[in-house]
Amino acid sequence: MFIFIMKSVTKKIRNAFLLVCLGLSSHHVFAQHPNLDITSDDVTSMRAAVESNGLFQQAYLAQKAMLDEQILLPVDVPVPKDGGGGYTHERHKKNYQLMYDAGIVYQITQDKRYANYVRDMLLEYAQLYPTLPPHPKRKIGKQNPGKLFWQSLNEAVWLVYTSQAYDLILPSLSAGEKTTIEEGLFRPIAKFLSVDSPETFNKVHNHGTWTTAAVGMTGYVLGELEWVEQALYGLDKSGKGGFLKQLDELFSPQGYYNEGPYYQRYALMPFVVFAKAIQTNQPERKIFEYRDGIVLKAIDTTIQLSYNKLFFPINDAIKSKGIDTIELVNGVAVAYGLTNDAGLLDIAKQQNQILLTGDGLKVAQALDNKLTQPYQFKSVAFGDGNDGKQGALVIMRQNVNGEQAVLFKPAAQGLGHGHFDKLTWQLYDRGEEIVSDYGAARFLNVEAKFGGRYLPENKSWAKQTVAHNTVVVDETSHFNANVKKGNANHPELLFFDKNDHVVMSSAKIDTAYKGVSLKRTMALINLPTKNNEAPELSFVVDVFDVQSKNKHQYDLPVHYKGHLISTNFELDTQLTNLPVLGKDNGYQHLWLKAQAKPKAGLSQITWLNDNGRFYTSSSIMDGDTSIIFSQIGANDPLFNLRNENAFINRKANAKNHTFVSLIEPHGEYNPSKEFTLEAVSKVNKLSHQKIENIDVIEITLTNNKRYILAYNAQQNIKDKHVNRFSFNGSTYQFDGRFKLFDI
Known part of the structure; x- marks a missing residue:
């Protein structure tokens, strides 16, 4: 006993x-401050770096000079009243950035003026925050409101930055000041974003990512491990929600984010900063190794999803967003700090921003030492969905007289920010959009335009199928514009392959319309030349096959950027009165400017882009297909939409139809030096045949040069599958998916 x-x-x-x-x-662990994305070791290195000439010193001096002006001004913590873009909204955004910047400069200089500036602002917030009701400009019933901001998302962003600012100045505060700030501000706002907002906190969505990151980082600063666990695993810590669940569900295995590049960029910040904070405080979690390094993959994928420094604008995207956004600047710095990948320095150089962090210092010193290597942009198919099997976003790139890119989108819906645009595509050349996507209908943070929120036309136009470059059946949108149905269905990627001269992909979907099968195959080609000469010609080949047991009207729009130059058929143009093309599903926003019915054979439409190059769309016509020229702007009383142009190939009263076209960049227009070169297409003939399982496209040029593109888009064929076909009396053979024959 x-x-x-x-x-x-x-x-x-x-x-x-x-x-x-x-x-x-x-x-x-939690008592050592700073203890989030900047550590005491970082601070030691940063203090030494600001004493030496270089990019880091330059960035520091610029930030310090700005702050020296700001701290002389009165602290302004206004009572919230404005929506996005209004004064109070922008002031609270500016405040979190100022506090964060001042905290960094305090750590480097140990000058208490900067810490006191942050302290005084936090004390003001601690006095204000407990008195605040839900924001007066909240969208009742649609999403969680904030108190400082009209939506809780902005509140979470504010806390991500402000928790870091507090972490940076904590050593300067008295016990009483800490208590006042934590009890009046940080504990109430963390509770408001988590326990009081479970539907957002547990949501697998970018709103949930920002919220869990904000609460988790605040937990590290305040020593509240319970908050960290809830941030990682959801409020009940079951793992059904939380940060790790978001890493599991929102990214494909290749690091593609379900909502598209614009929101991948936005969501990247909380994923990266919270991961860095986890690594600092709990390295045993090996967060940057989680799910085969998904955070680092996501950073690289975000870069790949850009062209000429701008992100591909699919789904709800603001088209001016690019690689210099702070979210990716931070991501590149963190990734370089972990990997020393010299290709990332190329992106950092283009971003032209140095962060005052430990990782920012590593980037700055590497750039000073000229360690940069070219970043390799690739042709790649990014699988969509958490398993990577819910369709794909396909990027095809070639370097032909300036980099060209085709974005092909047989991707999943993309949740509420997705558009109804299955199998759409875009073309880029010489740094410009050629075949375009509208992106989002929104003037971000311009309060005079619908409070800076998404405009009504985002739903009535930008999301609708006719706003994109894909087939519309009977003037209705894919999935009848039902988000729930769209999220439940996705295209199937049939193949993606490439060689030295051709990048090609094919995909299909049978659920966008009841009883209608859509299948599209696209190729970006640079024609082979002899003696290793630089290729002069490139084409985009597009074969869109539509099949149904019932008759329908099929519309295939091409939204082009530039000025119409010529057509090889006559136009019936509206000269004095512009009718509206339709009544709903986006058609109500299109003016009918002209129409035509080309004869059977080859129809050609040429336009001139701002990059000084001509582009000709050559299409195979059957004599019964019409072409409509349209412009955005109808039923737009407040002039919310841009007046952009499109031409629409329309096949009416048909069960099956195949749209076959080729887009060719050519020539040059130089108004400064007053010369024009090769303004006329070199394509003389285009034909398409289906020979058993093989599609055969013949391209004949004006110099009688001929090429045959043959491909097999059937499912489940092996890489070494041998294809044989007879064409014009000759027999051809190729292995795998496709081959370009130079006749």
């Missing part, structure tokens, strides 16, 4: 000792 009691007592003492040690260990 005595031995049993002693063992029991010993066990209790041992467990108590372990708990004390764990508590001391946690206290030790």
Whole structure:
């Protein structure tokens, strides 16, 4: 009995000792400040770096000079009243950035003026925040409101930055100041974003990512490990929600984010900064190794999803967003700090921004030492969905007289920010959009335009199928514009392949319309030349096959950027009165400017882009297909939409139809030097045949040069599958998916 009691007592003492040690260990980790994305070791290195000439010193001096002006001004913490873009909204945004910047400069200089500036602002917030009701400009019933901002998303962004600012100045505060700030501000706002907003906190969505990151980072600063666990695993810590679930569900295995590049860029910041904070405080979690390094993959994928420094504008995207956004600047710095990948320095150089962080210092010193290597943009198919099998976003690139890119989108819906545009595409050449996507209908943070929110036309136009470059059946949008149905269905990628001269992909979907099968195959070609000469010609080949047992009207729009130059058919143009093309599903926003019915054979439409190059769309016509020229702007009383142009190939009263076209860049127009070169297409003939399972496209040029593109888009064929076909009396053979024959 005595031995049993002693063992029991010993066990209790041992467990108590372990708990004390764990508590001391946690206290030790959380008590060291700064302890988020900047550490004490970083600060030591940064203090030394600002004494030496270089990019880091330049960035520091610029930021310090700005702050020296700001801290002379009165602290302004206004009562919230404005929506996005209004004064109070923008002031609170500016405040979190100023506090964060001042905290960094305090750590480098140890000048308490900067810490006091942050302290005084936080004390103002601590006095204001407990008095605030939900924001007066909140969208009732649509999404969680904030208190400082009209939506809780902005509140979470504010806390991500402000928790870091607090972490940076904590050593300068008295015990009383800490208590006032934490009890009046940080604990109430963390509770508001988590316990009081479970539907957002547990949501697998970019709103949930920002919220969990904000609460988790605040937990690290305040030593609240319970908050960190909830941020990682959801409020009930079951793993059904939280940061790790978001890493599992929102990215494909290649690091593609379900909502598209614009929101991938936006969501990247909380993923990266919270991951860095986890790495700092709990390296044993190996967060940057989680799911085969998904955070680092996401950073690289975000870069790949750009052209000429701008992100591909699919779904709800603001088209001016690019690689110089702070989210990716931060991502590139963190990725370089972990990997020393010299290709990332190329992107950092283009971003032209140096962060005052430990990782920013590594980037700055590497750039100073000229360690940059060219970043390799690739042709790649990014699988969509958490399993990578829910369609794909395909990027095809070639370097022909300036980099060309085709974005082909057999991707998943993309949640609420997705557009109804299955199998759409875009073309880029010489730094410009050629075949375009509208992106989002929104003037971000311009309060005079619908409070800076998404405009009504985002739903009535930008999301609708006719706003994109894909087939519209019976003037209705894919999935009848039902988001839930769209999210439940996705295209199937049939193949993606490439060689030295051709990048090609094919995909299909049978659920966008009941009883209608859509299949599209696209190729970006640079024609082979002899003696390794630089190729002069390139084409985009587009074969869109539509099949149904019932008759329908099929519309295939091409939204082009530039000025119409010529057509090889006559136009019936509206000269004095512009009718509206339709009544709903986006058609109500299109003016009918002209129409035509080309004869059977080759129809050609040429336009001139701002890059000084001509583009000709050559299409195979059957004599019964019409072409409509349209312009955006109808039923737009407040002039919310841009007046952009399109031509629409329309096949009416048909069960099956195949749209076959080729887009060719050519020539040059130089108004400064007053010359024009090769303004006329070199394509003389285009034909398409289906020979058993093989599609055969013949391209004949004006110099009688002929090429045959043959491909097999059937499902489940092997890489070494041998294809044979007879065409014009000759037999051809190729392995795998496709081959370009130079006749």
